[in-house]
Amino acid sequence: MKVDLIIAPIRELHTLQGRSGPRRGRDHGDTGVIRDAGIVVNDGHVASIGPAHEILREHSSELVVDASKSVVTPGLVDCHTHLVWAGDRSEDFVRRSSGISYEQIAAEGGGILSTMRATREASVEDLTDSLLSRIELIRSLGTTTCEIKASYGLSPEGCRNELDAIAAAKSKTNLRIAVTFMAAHAYPPDRPQEDFVELIRSELLPMAAGHPAGPSFNDVFCEVGAFDVETTELILRAGIELGLTPKVHADEFNVLGGVELGCRLGAASCDHLLASGAHQFRTLAESSTVAVVMPGTAHYLGKPYADARAMIDTGCAVALGTDFNPGSSMIPSMPFVLGLAVSKMKLTPEEALVAATVNAAAALPDAIPEGVGTLAPGAPADLCLWPARTLGEMVWQYTFIRPTQVFIGGRAA
Structure with a gap:
């Protein structure tokens, strides 16, 4: 299936998918992490996520981004x-x-x-x-x-x-x-x-x-x-x-x-x-x-x-x-x-x-599109690629780190 954008392979993908609404208690630390992952974007939204080999086998795109050395998160x-x-x-x-x-x-x-x-x-x-x-x-x-x-x-x-x-x-x-x-x-x-x-x-x-x-x-x-x-x-x-x-x-x-x-x-x-x-x-x-x-x-x-x-x-x-x-x-x-x-x-x-x-x-209910802050299927494709191997390494570099790529609605920002 041809799509607008594929990001794969991804060293570490934090999807934040899960139950709707804000996270509390034990759920507060659940980022829905997938390693060696892929993400498919179509019409400005996340179409699917999964293992990189499956994403690359089942989809094609004129725009494929290699994130094998990156952490990918929802846009902040x-x-x-x-x-x-x-x-x-x-x-x-x-x-x-x-x-x-x-x-x-x-x-x-x-x-x-x-x-x-x-x-x-x-x-x-x-x-x-x-x-x-x-x-x-x-x-x-x-x-x-x-x-x-x-x-x-x-x-x-x-x-x-x-x-x-x-x-x-x-x-x-x-x-x-x-x-x-x-x-x-x-x-x-x-x-x-x-x-x-x-x-x-x-x-x-x-x-x-x-x-x-x-x-x-x-x-x-x-x-x-x-x-x-x-x-x-x-x-x-x-x-x-x-x-x-x-x-x-x-x-x-x-x-x-x-x-x-x-x-x-x-x-x-x-x-x-x-x-x-x-x-x-x-x-x-x-x-x-x-x-x-x-x-x-x-x-x-x-x-x-x-x-x-x-x-x-x-x-x-x-x-x-x-x-x-x-x-x-x-x-x-x-x-x-x-x-x-x-x-x-x-x-x-x-x-x-x-x-x-x-x-x-x-904290911004009804003021932004549903799904913002996650990379679950159907959510807006707002995401960042970070030059780090793990989330811990990304945060460790907090005084100077910047994303290498930013996408908003599936488009490079």
Whole structure:
């Protein structure tokens, strides 16, 4: 049978096929590995997988890729980024080296607010160009699906410009993009706090829900110095009424109840969780909400890492993201995040890969095609070839590894 693409032989293929939904418990380390494997792609989707000799005997193609010296995985899914921004936070970075905390810098009007000012001043064209450059960067590092937050405008025009940039970028890239609206990232200094909350509920959320960028989610930063639990609930419920699924930046620095609120409201994910403990882990484990951890943020800020090992052992569905942003995680590389998850959070390479593929996709429900994050028959043919003999060797090279080839929808990216 003639097909569009054959990749065979493959030294080590991680299919991530199995039961639907996010992996938990013992399943969290099941990557569906097949050695000396082959994969058939037709019409942008995985047509079949199996032993290499059978694949090559039963199929033919004008495009056959030899992966006998490669690990092949699904394309990586980065389920938490802030890719739209303008400006520079290098001064914040340098100040932290002298012992000034992220929270103190934010309280002094730096941090998110400095990015707000620069983003508001940028044109849609400039925002789009910088966003496309970042998209190309993360794709070269193995990310084939990502979530992008509109999170720095903090005004009607600023938020609209961010969404316009995302919509423009979506039309110019084959990277799969899920969009999150996050007006509730910080309180802007040019408006009373109560007025800003009302603006979000009455004007910004309705604008976002109808925007061509097509946001699926509404995210709130529930934290000391940002939005308290009661206000977070008001904003999330306003989004729910407009069809936007909740997400929560929760327990990044302090435990305020954001995890419990997110799980109660059916949030797609609660993200960060650096300060979370056993009670929050049990709450997440008993819910459908995905626990998104981002070791790059802890690494970048010099904070303790989220206890992802305990989360998995408690039964949470754990996902990984970069949190790529200018202030607290200038880290675009999902392979680097996998390496931190193994070296600092004590996940196995297999658990980390699950968290960066099928579980990360589960944190983006209904926003991306079904099957993203796996290479099961029928799934989109989003995959990466890595210059390694085993998954362990791939993750071992986490500070510098890049895929040798990336395919999105069966096409070389």
